[in-house]
Amino acid sequence: MRIKFLSVILSFLLMSIAISSCLDSDDNYEYSSDATIRAFGIDTIGKGIYYKFTIDQLKREIYNVDSLPVGSDTIIDKILIDTLSVTGWVTSGLNDTLFNTSDSVDLREPIKLKVHAADGVTVREYTIKVNVHKQDPDSLIWREMAALPASPVSGKQKSVILKGELFVYTSSTTAYRSSLSTPASLQWSLINVELPEGAKLNSIVSFNDQLFITTTSGEAFYSDNGISWTQMDMQGMQMVTFLGGIPEDKIIGNKNILTGIFTKEGANYFCAKDTEEATWRKGEEVIPAGFPLEDIYSTVFTNASGIKQTVIVGNTETTVEETVPWFTMGGPTTMDGLTWTGMSTPTDFSCPAMKNPSIMYYGGLFYMMGGDFNIIRTSRVGIEWNEAATKFRYPTEIKVTPGEKEDDKDTIEYISLFKDKGDYSLAIDTKHYIWIVWNSDGSVWRGRQNKLGFK
Incomplete structure (x- = not known):
């Protein structure tokens, strides 16, 4: 009995020692070594716009992918950091003073913040950089480039892009070529071309890394290099x-389709073929009245259904009251190139009739150039047309007329440098540069909307 009683007492003693030991360990805290910024944000910009910031934990950099608008320097020179999530505390400056988010900071230049972990040992330094656009993203900027060595002798010329080069055909035997690998400068070289007899320069189109041209006698030719040309088998068709x-569209199963117009017994019809095949498909119905037949310009856009459509404008044989873009149409599974519809607008928002119109789908909108080159027209879907925004205009000179009275505001006019300059040709390269070559003097201009050049 005594032995059992002693064992019980010993057990109680051991438990007491264990409990006492556990109680003593409450004073041994383990502090966190976490010194990371988990969330960061600044006060809203402009009309309450909140810009998202990316935190690169490997490089310890914090930045905004979407740059702030031009002119934001005058806002971020004194702005609050309204979100800063850390476990420990933050210091800044040469003296590592405690950072207070209730004080505004100057973020025009990168700043550094040090995050101190709760353990008092671990420190991480972050660089905060606020990106601001140096250029207005919506502005169309023009630059005059090196002119052609000689003006077009025929009074007509055609500009096309082929495999990263700008070709300007000035006659049936001559053309000028420059690489676009360095678009800031043009180095023109004269080349002797082998255009077929009666070739219509204004009919040249570039598609799928080839050029195509028709002649006054109804023949058609193609070229892989822009210099030598090979006659196409038109299967008895007289090409207009x-x-x-x-372009190829995997959604509806289309391959690259070349389209055109041929004439038969005095009437014009559509024709089309897959560029990998030899057989042409012929339209059965006469093309609609008012459809353009010369100086064709085309562009491609993706419609709301995700299907690619080709849109063209050009000069017509009949007098028209508006410039109408024509769209390729098709069924749910094909776009055969034989069906086109005109987007005529019986409202005040139609595009006025203009000579030598060109169309482009550019930066998410349609634009129409041409006529007297005073106003650029724009449309969201190619139906209602309006004057383009003031930032999207031809190169201009500004004319200021002082007010007649002391309190009158000055009158400011923007006069297009292209106004009434005459015939031209236009091409757009893969870097979204718009190239315009003028017949009258061989001058060359390059334009691009700033945002289409941003990385």
């Missing part, structure tokens, strides 16, 4: 002009 191409 090429319209452009419908």
Whole structure:
């Protein structure tokens, strides 16, 4: 009995020692070594816009992917950091003073913040950089480039892009070529071309890394290099002009389709073919009245259904009251190039009739140039047309007329440098540069909307 009683007492003693030991360990805290910024944000910009910031934990950099608008320097020179999530505390400056988020900071230049972990040992330094656009993203900027060595002798010329080069055809035997690998400068070289007899320069189209041209006698030719040309088998068709191409579209199963117009017994019809095949498909219905037949310009856009459509404008044989873009149409599974519809607008928002119109789908909108080159027209879907925004205009000179009275405001006019300059040709390269070459003097201009050049 005594032995059992002693064992019980010993057990109680051991438990007491264990409990006492556990109680003593409450004073041994383990502090966190976490010294990371988990969330960061600044006060809203402009009309309550909140910009998201990315935190690169490996490089310890914090930055905004979407740059702030031009002119934001005058806002971020004194702005609050309204979100700063850390476990420990933050210091800044040469003296590592405690950072207070209730004080405004100057973020025009990168700043550094040090995050101190709760353990008092671990420290991480972050660089905060606020990106601001140096250029207005919506502005169309023009620059005059090196002119052609000689003006077009025929009074007509055609500009096209082929495999990263700008070709300007000035006659049936000559053309000028420059690489676009360095678009800031042009180095023109004269080349002797082998255009077929009666070739219509204004009919040249570029599609799928080839050029296509028609002649006054109804023949058609193609070129892989822009210099030598090979006659196409038109299967008895007399070609009027090429319209452009419908690019491959996996959604509806289309391959690259070349489209054009041929004439038969005095009437014009559509024709089209897959560029990998030899057989042409012929339209059965006469093309609609008012459809453009010369100086064709085409562009491609993706519609709301995700299907690619080709849109063209050009000069017509009949007098028109508006410039109408024509769209390729098709069924749910094909776009055959034989069906086109005109987007005529019976409202005040139609595009006025203009000579030598060109169209482009550019930066998410349609734009129409041409006529007297005073106003650029724009449309969201190619139906209602309006004057383009003031930032999207031809190169201009500004004319200021002082007010007649002391309190009158000055009158400011923007006069297009292209106004009434005459015939031209236009091409757009893969870097979104718009190239315009003028017939009258061979001058060359390059334009691009700033945002289409941003990385």
